[in-house]
Amino acid sequence: MRQDQILATYLIETPDSLEHAAQVLAGEQSTGTFVQVPGETDEIKEKYGAKILAIKELESVSSPSLPGAKLPHGENRPPVFRRGEITVAFPYHNIGPSIPNLLATVAGNLFELREFSGLRLMDLELPESFMEMYLGPQFGIQGTRQLAGVHQRPIIGTIIKPNIGLAPDELGTVVKELALAGVDFIKDDEINGNPPYAPLKERIHAVMQEIERAADRTGKKAMYAFNITGDIDELRRNHDMVQQAGGTCVMVSINSIGLAGVAYLRKYSQLPIHGHRNQWGAMTRCPALGMEFTAYQKLCRMAGVDHLHTNGLNNKFFESNESVVKSINDCLTPLFGGLQVMPVLSSGQWAGQAVETYRQIQSTDVIHIAGGGIMAHPDGVSAGVKSMIQGWEAALTNVSLEEYARTHVELKGAMEKFSK
């Protein structure tokens, strides 16, 4: 693609013609305003104006997806809301290699426009020069595998449960059990950051003590993603506490610290950054508004997350399996020829999803996280971990879960408890 422009693809819905609505968007987000102003010369329009590259007409509907759209003047027939996919080219020299300023242009004051009854950013194609400013994932898939010591199968992870409420010593007890059970990866819940009842510093101490002790016994050091989410100054401080305690991963709520916060942390971080996308539902659940994951994950990767949440199959959220698989594939698709990120499959996961997940994605380069699915296994945590590995063994040897469970008691136990 051309390196002097930024391409943004939108799903739009409008009571106007697709062409008119697209022109309004392009004008509003480049040289125009609601009225012609003297300085908006043809030369400026030519050099700095956004251009419509493609308009693909889709179906029409009789009622608007979003409120507040303005019907075209003078039309008194029942309104029709036309849907289409448009691609707009913004001159790169309007913006420069800046994710915050990119957002103001491609995802800024346009969702509000009355010319639209629906507008969703579907995808972005950016010049490679953005990567002169951003570092991308530091560890990615290979670096994470190396640190976790897990190869040729997914990294099997779990979440501390209950999500919140464990005192540091109680947390230590849970971590001990998980680490001795051989789990590859443990993460804090995203709602557990630096709570007054159990400050991060104390949690780090309690956790790393048990992780190191277990590693001495088993030879395997579980990767623990500490939730270091906080204000900007805290990110460095928290990161340092984790690193100095021997921790091997930090986690952030991407949308809480912003992509700018992620990029800031990445410049400094010595550890893989586990990117949790909570709040994302608010940006994506209305199909006619917000942003598609395809666009979002590119920005997250550029900013520098090493792991990125995608949900898993049959999750407890609204997201369909089709959408989950697309998200995982988005993450596994190289960006600028690289920027490897490891998709994190979680939410309502247990051993039972492994076979179908592998069938659909044909990759083991994922972190597969089961919270309740490991910690609530009827025969305990160790059996929970084993059941997850067995699920993936079944997947990789192309054997059905049911058949594999006949000779693998932990998988059998998981199926009896969790399959409905």
Added chain:
Amino acid sequence: MRQDQILATYLIETPDSLEHAAQVLAGEQSTGTFVQVPGETDEIKEKYGAKILAIKELESVSSPSLPGAKLPHGENRPPVFRRGEITVAFPYHNIGPSIPNLLATVAGNLFELREFSGLRLMDLELPESFMEMYLGPQFGIQGTRQLAGVHQRPIIGTIIKPNIGLAPDELGTVVKELALAGVDFIKDDEINGNPPYAPLKERIHAVMQEIERAADRTGKKAMYAFNITGDIDELRRNHDMVQQAGGTCVMVSINSIGLAGVAYLRKYSQLPIHGHRNQWGAMTRCPALGMEFTAYQKLCRMAGVDHLHTNGLNNKFFESNESVVKSINDCLTPLFGGLQVMPVLSSGQWAGQAVETYRQIQSTDVIHIAGGGIMAHPDGVSAGVKSMIQGWEAALTNVSLEEYARTHVELKGAMEKFSK
């Protein structure tokens, strides 16, 4: 209110009972997960669990506002989607005085839940101890008025147009004209940050030269809000460039740098922070999803913006006048007994909105911004500025626009051009 809890009010829509949906939300965002885990004891639930304080039933609808809701088991009658407003109390000790971690709890992984076909955060009540961590607005209404030298009427502002494309010397020419015309306030467009064709540094130089020169002639120094939006490291650098050049205001795209970015800048800033809320439409336009401005503006004020965009009446966006007035009033309502923020009325504004705006808000503590409404005035920029002031004179003396225009030619010119 109690200082040991955080109250969040949501508008919900669910195919379940309101009680059940509320319980799922409270559980998911505190101690629970999709299955009972051994460690979730009654003691932990009692101490760390979120509690439902109120459920107010609203209307029911027959089709879901958002996709992906799960119908209750065993029901085979046509589904009903119940709407209600619920208030949930989260223990403060789960979170601490941290906006990023607050967001993960009150606005995190809950918009996705299948128990809901609609979920919107309407309001937040927070303990004052948050303000031990955040600084709030540094200048607010009084400090901004003092710096701008404007009292007893709104600060009249404009936006550089065309939004983008002016070379530094061309920008200087526009600013000169505006400053000599006596405008109080000028802002960059939000899509104009630090573009390669006209870097911020050069723009600051070109602008401040003209502002100072005009001030020497007129005795009045226009406040210019430079768009310093960028990555975290750039915020300080850009702020310093503005300050060293004698600038009196910096502007940021709040949602581009994140609330954490705003709080970071605020700790350091010596200038009023002009908060632009672009991207906000994506968070708020779907009535059944995202966040209401009432909640959002509290977070922005705590983080430290001095000015906050609210749209103006009869704007070019989807937002109704009723919603605009509510937003302005939200901003003018003290928070923790203070945290003054100046609402910024913009979008499709010209002199014509002054009378109705004043009638509805009964305050002059706003920045009223007209881009095209000043720059496209038929008799030029100076007449544009005068027309805005005349509009507010009419409002404050309780005279209709039409009557005031009879003796005020600039207002008359504006009305002929812009009223439709």
